[in-house]
Amino acid sequence: MTVIQIASADKVFDNGVRALEPISLAVREGELATLIGPSGCGKSTLLRLIAGLVSPSSGSVRLWPDAQSNDEKRRRLDFVFQSPTLMAWSDVEKNVRLPLDLAGVGRTEASRRAGRALMLVGLQDFRHAYPRQLSGGMQMRASIARALVTDPSLLLMDEPFGALDEITRARLDDELTALWTKQALTILFVTHSVYEAVFLSTRVLVMSARPGRIFAEVAIGETHPRGAAFRASEAFARHCARLSELLAAASKAPVGAKDAA
Amino acid sequence: MKRSRATGLASRYGAPVAVGVLLLGLWQWAVTAYAVPSYLIPSPTLVARTLVNDWTLLSRSLVFTLEITLAALAAAVILGVAMAFVFVQNRVIEASLFPYAVLLQVTPIVAIAPLIIIWVNDTRIALVICATIVALFPVVSNTTLGLRSIDAGLADLFRLYGASRWQTLVRLRVPSALPYFFAGLRISAGLALIGAVVAEFVAGTGGTVSGLAYQILLSGLQLNVPRLFAALFLIALTGIVLSTLTAWTARLALRHWHESEIKDD
Numbered sequence: 001m002t003v004i005q006i007a008s009a010d011k012v013f014d015n016g017v018r019a020l021e022p023i024s025l026a027v028r029e030g031e032l033a034t035l036i037g038p039s040g041c042g043k044s045t046l047l048r049l050i051a052g053l054v055s056p057s058s059g060s061v062r063l064w065p066d067a068q069s070n071d072e073k074r075r076r077l078d079f080v081f082q083s084p085t086l087m088a089w090s091d092v093e094k095n096v097r098l099p100l101d102l103a104g105v106g107r108t109e110a111s112r113r114a115g116r117a118l119m120l121v122g123l124q125d126f127r128h129a130y131p132r133q134l135s136g137g138m139q140m141r142a143s144i145a146r147a148l149v150t151d152p153s154l155l156l157m158d159e160p161f162g163a164l165d166e167i168t169r170a171r172l173d174d175e176l177t178a179l180w181t182k183q184a185l186t187i188l189f190v191t192h193s194v195y196e197a198v199f200l201s202t203r204v205l206v207m208s209a210r211p212g213r214i215f216a217e218v219a220i221g222e223t224h225p226r227g228a229a230f231r232a233s234e235a236f237a238r239h240c241a242r243l244s245e246l247l248a249a250a251s252k253a254p255v256g257a258k259d260a261a
Numbered sequence: 262m263k264r265s266r267a268t269g270l271a272s273r274y275g276a277p278v279a280v281g282v283l284l285l286g287l288w289q290w291a292v293t294a295y296a297v298p299s300y301l302i303p304s305p306t307l308v309a310r311t312l313v314n315d316w317t318l319l320s321r322s323l324v325f326t327l328e329i330t331l332a333a334l335a336a337a338v339i340l341g342v343a344m345a346f347v348f349v350q351n352r353v354i355e356a357s358l359f360p361y362a363v364l365l366q367v368t369p370i371v372a373i374a375p376l377i378i379i380w381v382n383d384t385r386i387a388l389v390i391c392a393t394i395v396a397l398f399p400v401v402s403n404t405t406l407g408l409r410s411i412d413a414g415l416a417d418l419f420r421l422y423g424a425s426r427w428q429t430l431v432r433l434r435v436p437s438a439l440p441y442f443f444a445g446l447r448i449s450a451g452l453a454l455i456g457a458v459v460a461e462f463v464a465g466t467g468g469t470v471s472g473l474a475y476q477i478l479l480s481g482l483q484l485n486v487p488r489l490f491a492a493l494f495l496i497a498l499t500g501i502v503l504s505t506l507t508a509w510t511a512r513l514a515l516r517h518w519h520e521s522e523i524k525d526d
Contacts, residue, residue, distance in 0.1 A: 051421060053421065079417075079418070079421055081418070085414035085418055087433075088519070089518045089519075090436075098418075098422070099422045102422045102428055102432075
């Protein structure tokens with residue numbers, strides 16, 4: 001089943017800057033697709049477009065276009081931002097519960113589900129800690145727990161681990177793929193790391209800049225879970241080399257050289 | 262790190278106290294050594310003695326001034342926060358009303374106090390109104406700024422989760438505004454006191470009861486400079502206590518999360 005259906009959607013901001021060329025893209029259920037590209041290529045804008053935080057200037061973005069109305073409860077979207085975006089004045093549990101509280105879910109039920117989400121990201125011992133008491137990696141886990149608490153079927157992640165050190169990032173990448181295999185999730189993930197893209201994805205979409213468009217597409221066929229062995233494998237290196245080349249070409253591509261790919 | 266904690270306490274309380282003692286000693290010595298007459302500059306010990314001897318009179322004035330100050334501060338907080346909430350509802354409302362808040366702020370209170378005293382029969386109420394006008398602006402402008410200073414990411418998040426206007430206000434805007442509000446409160450507390458004193462200077466005697474400003478005015482006329490100094494001391498003390506109390510309130514409310522109130526540990 002198609003989860004995201006984008007039909008030549010583009011975005012021109014009010015100040016006249018064209019952030020996105022018309023883009024067409026379909027993401028299917030169960031994919032872990034990655035958007036990679038030079039900074040300013042409109043990756044984040046594309047993600048915000050899908051989340052409905054901005055609307056396309058033309059074209060359309062549809063989620064679950066051919067779903068029947070009776071499986072509505074399976075269609076939930078959640079978003080993980082670049083920064084943890086936690087409320088500094090609330091403890092971890094209250095932060096994680098936020099989507100449920102806003103939706104009017106009862107206190108005990110919300111608390112129970114928050115506890116489960118915290119367990120998934122390994123923060124069960126930090127329910128009552130305040131965000132400032134957590135490390136960057138733990139803050140990001142809390143942010144992911146908040147996204148998981150709604151039991152989403154589509155997760156949009158905007159460079160969630162970009163600000164973290166390499167070791168923490170690798171660990172969170174492992175955990176994310178483990179979650180993804182367990183939870184029947186569809187994930188669209190934005191990153192600027194070639195290694196992260198190759199490690200995580202079933203499919204990598206390479207974007208080029210100004211205005212942003214999809215420049216190339218690479219399928220990564222290796223089965224999940226991938227683990228440390230995959231990171232050290234020749235296949236991994238080959239995928240990374242190929243993706244780096246494409247990324248370099250995408251960064252150099254002159255405006256309007258759409259057919260060069 | 263016991264040592265550094267002790268050093269911290271010493272520099273926090275010990276240093277200002279030492280400076281105070283040193284200055285008072287210097288003052289006492291200078292007044293005695295140069296035989297300055299007490300109707301020009303009274304010695305600190307004389308001021309202290311006056312404070313004790315005239316306590317019945319001065320304490321009644323202190324209570325009066327305190328009442329005016331606290332009533333004005335309360336009114337400024339309630340009115341100021343209400344105005345800030347109205348301002349953030351939409352830009353047009355803010356744009357059309359904010360200049361008048363500024364107008365209120367920049368008009369010297371001594372210039373409008375006589376009018377208010379004519380209009381309002383009860384002197385106490387007139388004084389409270391004057392002091393409220395003086396104290397209002399920091400609460401309004403800081404709270405307005407605070408209610409607007411919400412993290413863009415959190416705003417997106419609330420939008421994504423379909424939060425209502427009310428939910429966004431209570432769960433996002435109000436907590437974000439608290440540090441700003443407390444900064445404003447601290448300024449307003451000082452201004453309420455200044456407003457209460459200045460307004461009383463203009464109003465003169467309020468009949469049977471009078472505040473510290475009136476004591477200063479009267480002592481000046483009678484050349485009772487020690488009592489003038491004693492009243493001045495009480496005003497300064499009130500200001501310090503108010504400022505400390507508002508700082509404590511802020512710490513109590515923000516200690517868990519806001520950078521300004523988090524002690525290094």
